Each structure stands twice: as structure tokens, then as C-alpha cells.
Amino acid sequence: MPIRNNLYLFYKRTQEIEEQVQPLLKLANQNGFHLVTNVEEADIIASIGGDNAFLQATRKTGFREDCLYVGVNTDSLGFYTDFMIQDFDQMIQAMKNEEVEVRRYPILKVTVDQEHPFYCLNECSIRSNVIKTFVIDVLIDDFHFETFRGDGMIVSTPTGSTAYNMSVKGAVVDPTLPSLQVSEIASLNNNEYRTLGTSFLLGADRTLTLKVVQDGNDHPIIGVDNEALSIRHAKEIKLRLANKSIKVLKLKNNSFWQKVQRNFL
Template sequence: MRIAIFSNNGKSSNVVATKLKQGILKARNLQLDGLNPELVISIGGDGTLLSAFHHYNDSIDEIRFIGIHTGHLGFYTDWRDNEVDHLVHSLQRDNGQSVSYPLLSLKINYSDGGGSDKLLALNESVLKRVSSTMVTDIYINHQFIEKFRGDGLCTSTPTGSTAYNKSIGGAILDPSLNAIQVSEMASINNRVFRTLGSPMIISPEQTVTIIPKDHYHNVLTCDQMMVHDRPIRSIEYQISNHRIYFARYRHIHFWERVSNSFIGLDNN
């Protein structure tokens, strides 16, 4: 099995990466291959895994991921930094087992004659303004829903619903629901301007289109990446036909992850 190691630059992560490389090199059926891997091991935290996902997303359908966390508990990371030997043993006994999660598809249309870009997000995409109120029209399958006024909009995947989406009051979605969520950020609601004021859960058959009134001066993110400063005519969101796959040698249920991450192991 061909394995790539994707690590952040932290001291503890480098120690784990070195030990992991040594273990893989000693194993008969494992080899290091950063260019054409079948499995990518991320060492760091959820941010490192997001970077690994975007680094390899051109071949996302052929790759499984594993996360090792070397700091605070990560939502996507199953292994601790002191379990390298156990992980290598599991790699040697790999039989292709995996669990998959939905991804978010973005199509960004520009108004400067530059066409469009297509991106994938594991967690979320955010459109916002910093210096003034953002005004956008929201459509679902070409049906006008509302004219949003506020700080911004966050569109997330089910696993991404536990990240930025949760911090702005969005719901947590079980990843068995093949859906995306659109949550408002500080919407303006008074007797003149109205929005739904609550998150919207969108089915995989539907497309959410966001059309900003001002094509300029917006900030658009795709996970931790910022889209280059270009005039945005519209953004189309929907569930992607692609999914991310994790090699799961020990399965941790999604809601157990939620409980451990936000409440703690001891709920008494």
C-alpha cells in the first residue's frame, strides 16, 4: 500500500512523522509515496487534515485519509501521537475498510469575464463583508427565497456543521444525511428588512445560488482557503458527487465524536 505523510511544522508533529516513516519503511507491504498515494496520513490537527484534503483533492476518489492529532483533540483525527506503533500494525492488516462523508461543491461565477471556478469543501464555505452590510439574493433551484442583509452566509457539510457553522448558531447534522446547511451570520431583521433568521437544510437534489448585490469587496472562503480577490457574480452550492473516505480501523460513531469534542468524556 502506497502511503503519503502530510504533517504540519510543529515539533511534536515532526517527531511523530519521523517515527511513522521509520515504521512504514520497516514494514514489508507498505511504501512511502507522496505523489500517488492510496492512503494519506495527516499529522497535526483538523487544520492539517483540511490542508491534506485540498492538496490531494484532484484524486479524492482514490485516496483514504487517516488523522493523527498532536495537540488538542481533533474532530477528524482518530489516533493520538503516542499510538504510532499501533497504527503501523493496523496499516499492515488493512483490508480497505473505510467510512465516507459528504463534500460541498462550489461553482464561483465571476463578472470580470474570467469565467468560473469549481472547488470542493470538506467543512464549509463562507461569503461575508467586513466593512459594510452584505446584501445578497438567495435562490434554491432558481426559486427566490430571500434578500439577505447582514454580515454573511455560511454553507456547510454535515461534518462541517460542527465547525464554524456551530459557532454561529447552526444545527449539527448527522453525516448520514446527504445534505448541506446554509446559516445566516448576524442578519438584519426589523420592520423594513426580513430574513428567515434560521438555518436552511438543503437536499442533494437542490442547488443554492447566492447572488451578491455588490460583486466587489466580498470575502469568500473554501475551508481555510481564501478565494482570490475577484468580482463575484454568483456562487452555486450543492452536495458534491465526490466524497471523502477515511480508513477506519476502529470506528468512532459521529455522535460520540460530537460528545467527546464539545461536552467531554465525563458527562456526569
């Protein structure tokens, strides 16, 4: 694969990370990369840190489709980070020797009350902010599927299925299946109230609509990936896969399922 040259580094400006980044900067220059300070000029956006840093890098750079994202970890390998900062020279050699490949990851589009949409790579979560049952009407396309009562819901992408979704017993989904997964957080199920009681998957062309019942508990906490939205009131949240994806530079011999095995088995 042709090597792109304009490199932008996204990282938290702490003294510790700055010290770790300096040898990387020198190595990048020695290998023909042009370091840019304006992200709009970048061909490659490299996040320095863990998976959280990668999520922030994609969101704060606008989920660009015209560049490559690469995750470089400072601690241990994650689901989005295939490379370690101390092995950056190996990453460059892997690129030169075509030991890497580009994978496309789907993005979730979130629209609250028909306002400007938000995007996320892992998941969107909707949770009650008070100690009271949260009531949500769940619609699949235009079909009223169920009325949820509980603490909240998580809607995740396949790559996000191993994150928050997994903590509530959601399924792990192969990232080659473009879909969104809906998982409950502490649903209320008894003789009076009933939900499906398990996670379910929706295809790439489906639209999920969550209508918050206006009963005094209509100020949910809405999170996109690792950041809470500053929305004080919400009536309707629409979620679907966006008509765009991001391109991520990955090692050929480090598949999604190898990462699942390494992290959980």
C-alpha cells in the same frame, strides 16, 4: 480490509513535527508500507497535525476518490483525526485486526461567476469585507427564497456542521445525511427587512445560488474551509454537494456522535 501499501505523509515541515514523524517513518517501513514522495502514487494519504492539517491535506491533494485519507494528530483527537502520532503502532494493528472502517464524506462544490469550481470539506463562508450591510439574493434551485441583509452566510456539509456553522447556532447534522446547511451571520431583521432567521437544510440534489447585490459592497471575502479565495469581485456563487466524496479511515468504536459528546458535552 486489505492493507494498502503506498503511503504519503502530508505535514508542515517544521523541526518539531519532523522529529515526531521520524519514528513513524521507521514503524511504517517495518510494517510493510512503502513511503512515496509523489502524492499521485499514494494509496493512503496521512495528514499529520490536527483537523486543519487534514482539511489542507484533502484540498491540496485534490480530494482524491481513489485513495484513503487518514488523520493523525500531534495534540488531541479531533473530528477528522482518529489516531495520535505516538500511537501509530496501534493504528497499524487496528488496520491489521480490521478494527477500522472506511467512511465516505460529502464534499461541497463552489462555483463563483461560472468559473472553475472550488471544493471544500467543511464549509464555504461569504462575508462582507467592509463595515456595511451585505445584501444577497438567496435562490433555492431557481426559486427566489429570500433577500439576506447582514454580515454574511455559511454553507456547510454535515461534517462541517460542528465547525464555523456551530458558532452561529447552526444545527449539528449527522454525516449519514447528505445535505448542505445554510446559516446566517448577524442577519438584519426588522419591520422593513426580513430573513428566515434560522439555519436550514437542503437535500443532496438542491442547488443554492447566492447573488451578491451590486451596491458597492460586492467584494466579499469567500472562504473554503480554512483558506480565503483570492477573488476580488463576485456576482454569483453557486453551491451544491459535489458528485464525489472522499474515503476516510476511521476507528469503528469512535463514531461522529461519540466525538460530539466528547468535545461539547
